[in-house]
Amino acid sequence: MELCQALKVRWVGLVFHPASPRFLTPGEARCLYEATSPAQADEPERIGLFVKPTLRVIEQVLEHLPLDGLQLYTSLENAQAIRRHFQLPVWLAQGIADKAHLPSGSSADQIDGYVIEARATAQDTRPGGLGRSFDWALTQDWHSPRPWMLAGGLTPENVQTALQLSGARAVDVSSGVEESPGRKSLARMEKFVRNVRAKSCTSAGS
Numbered sequence: 001m002e003l004c005q006a007l008k009v010r011w012v013g014l015v016f017h018p019a020s021p022r023f024l025t026p027g028e029a030r031c032l033y034e035a036t037s038p039a040q041a042d043e044p045e046r047i048g049l050f051v052k053p054t055l056r057v058i059e060q061v062l063e064h065l066p067l068d069g070l071q072l073y074t075s076l077e078n079a080q081a082i083r084r085h086f087q088l089p090v091w092l093a094q095g096i097a098d099k100a101h102l103p104s105g106s107s108a109d110q111i112d113g114y115v116i117e118a119r120a121t122a123q124d125t126r127p128g129g130l131g132r133s134f135d136w137a138l139t140q141d142w143h144s145p146r147p148w149m150l151a152g153g154l155t156p157e158n159v160q161t162a163l164q165l166s167g168a169r170a171v172d173v174s175s176g177v178e179e180s181p182g183r184k185s186l187a188r189m190e191k192f193v194r195n196v197r198a199k200s201c202t203s204a205g206s
């Protein structure tokens, strides 16, 4: 968290999905929140990641710490209902395997943005944080109805190519800056942000 502040990334993701190696209980997330320095104007926004959450699950987290936004793995309808209920920005994750999976204008109401990443398979135990990429050229000519970020399988080594091929203006990374599942590598985080900035866009991490 402190390095994210120092690197001035725009968003930090906190994963509240029990099947994840990055899973945080609300209490652990609170400790992280308290351990970081007092709010500054350019502090990263704290984004809570939830998979098919009920309102109560999100409420339990919000009882422990404030969140600046939500990254949701759920249906559009549920994401819209959650956004209305909590009045928080919602980024809806979309798993992509072909162009037909990319959101279109008609599906964009009451959603703040999209996280576009590889589509999970039936064998996967979770829908994100899998370190898996998709064909980045799929988004090249896509006109997104909302702001979007590219995610899935990004690394310091491939992120510049990913930006070039996908046309993305913001990226999200997790596995690619870890030394083992759930353990971030500070050196890889720094290298990732440096390489992204060399291509002038915004970054996020979970």
Ligand SMILES: O=C(O)c1ccccc1NCC(=O)[C@H](O)[C@H](O)COP(=O)(O)O
Pocket (backbone or CB within 6 Å): 013, 015, 017, 019, 020, 021, 022, 049, 050, 051, 073, 115, 117, 126, 127, 128, 129, 130, 131, 132, 151, 152, 153, 154, 172, 173, 174, 175, 176, 205, 206
């Ligand atoms: O990180 C997880 O384990 C996770 C579990 C359930 C839903 C989302 C999760 N992570 C999402 C992300 O970290 C990113 O938004 C994205 O999927 C990129 O992940 P990665 O391919 O590991 O860079």
